Amino acid sequence: MEKINQCSICGRSRFSLVALTKDFGEAQDEVFNYFKCLGCGIVLLLERPEEKDLGKYYRSDYQPYSSRYNFLTEKFISHRTKKEARLFKKWNKGARRLLDVGCSFGKYMKDMRDYGKFSVVGVELSGEMSDFGREKFGLDIRQGNLLEQNFDNCSFDIVVLSHVIEHLYNPKEIVEEIYRILSPSGLVFIKTPNIDTFERSIFGRYWLPFEAPRHTFLFNKQTLRFLLGDAFAIRNVVYEKTPNNIILSIKNYFVDKKYPQSVVNFFNLNNYFLLGIFTPIAFLLGLLKTSGRIVILAQKQ
Numbered sequence: 001m002e003k004i005n006q007c008s009i010c011g012r013s014r015f016s017l018v019a020l021t022k023d024f025g026e027a028q029d030e031v032f033n034y035f036k037c038l039g040c041g042i043v044l045l046l047e048r049p050e051e052k053d054l055g056k057y058y059r060s061d062y063q064p065y066s067s068r069y070n071f072l073t074e075k076f077i078s079h080r081t082k083k084e085a086r087l088f089k090k091w092n093k094g095a096r097r098l099l100d101v102g103c104s105f106g107k108y109m110k111d112m113r114d115y116g117k118f119s120v121v122g123v124e125l126s127g128e129m130s131d132f133g134r135e136k137f138g139l140d141i142r143q144g145n146l147l148e149q150n151f152d153n154c155s156f157d158i159v160v161l162s163h164v165i166e167h168l169y170n171p172k173e174i175v176e177e178i179y180r181i182l183s184p185s186g187l188v189f190i191k192t193p194n195i196d197t198f199e200r201s202i203f204g205r206y207w208l209p210f211e212a213p214r215h216t217f218l219f220n221k222q223t224l225r226f227l228l229g230d231a232f233a234i235r236n237v238v239y240e241k242t243p244n245n246i247i248l249s250i251k252n253y254f255v256d257k258k259y260p261q262s263v264v265n266f267f268n269l270n271n272y273f274l275l276g277i278f279t280p281i282a283f284l285l286g287l288l289k290t291s292g293r294i295v296i297l298a299q300k301q
């Protein structure tokens with residue numbers, strides 16, 4: 001384990017405890033504590049696995065690596081991607097080159113290439129996923145982390161981080177690198193859990209996006225704004241309306257209470273009955289700006 005005694009975002013060293021939780025997927029005997037920095041408000045793990053040991057906390061069926069979606073989810077995702085392509089063009093008319101950091105097997109890249117006519121490049125840690133995306137869709141996916149790629153200054157007009165920033169060990173350094181590789185008026189598009197959600201008040205330590213220890217930092221609108229600093233102007237903020245966090249947080253509860261596997265397995269994202277119940281609730285939370293996922297578009301100044 002690696003211990004931090006200073007906030008990696010603002011440098012201060014006073015914290016308050018937010019939640020004692022654990023990995024409901026894998027290492028269930030290990031407890032992880034999330035703290036809030038009293039300086040900048042960011043929520044983080046002060047004790048986290050060393051980067052070299054991270055592999056044991058990611059299973060190959062880890063959900064973001066999965067390509068199995070039901071028909072409705074597929075429809076919803078392609079509708080959303082088209083909308084995002086239009087949003088990028090709205091703020092940066094000439095935008096052409098898109099980089100997806102943590103692109104998995106490149107589904108989003110492929111859709112952005114098809115719908116938005118962007119020229120797309122991806123970066124992905126997993127060798128298995130980057131190989132798959134290259135072979136299946138013929139995409140330019142570079143294996144490794146962003147810093148290793150040494151892209152030239154101003155290489156991209158859009159950089160996308162979808163459910164990536166909460167996994168990073170050095171988000172500040174990554175934001176600085178993104179600033180460097182973005183063209184003038186370039187866009188950064190970030191999707192991440194929203195720690196200031198009503199979902200967390202209900203589910204507490206079972207709230208899915210704690211995802212200990214895979215999620216090292218958890219943000220809200222203010223801390224994202226602070227992280228991006230004066231180098232970027234916020235252009236658009238959306239609170240996503242998806243029932244995923246709700247369904248899988250309930251699953252965490254049943255896993256922890258050692259309910260039979262049949263009960264645990266009932267709580268999955270292809271269950272139309274649960275989607276029917278929780279989608280309207282998720283919709284309401286989104287409208288009230290208190291859903292569990294936030295999406296921010298910011299522009300290089």
Ligand SMILES: [Zn+2]
Pocket residue numbers: 007008009010011012037038039040041042
């Ligand atoms: Zn701080």
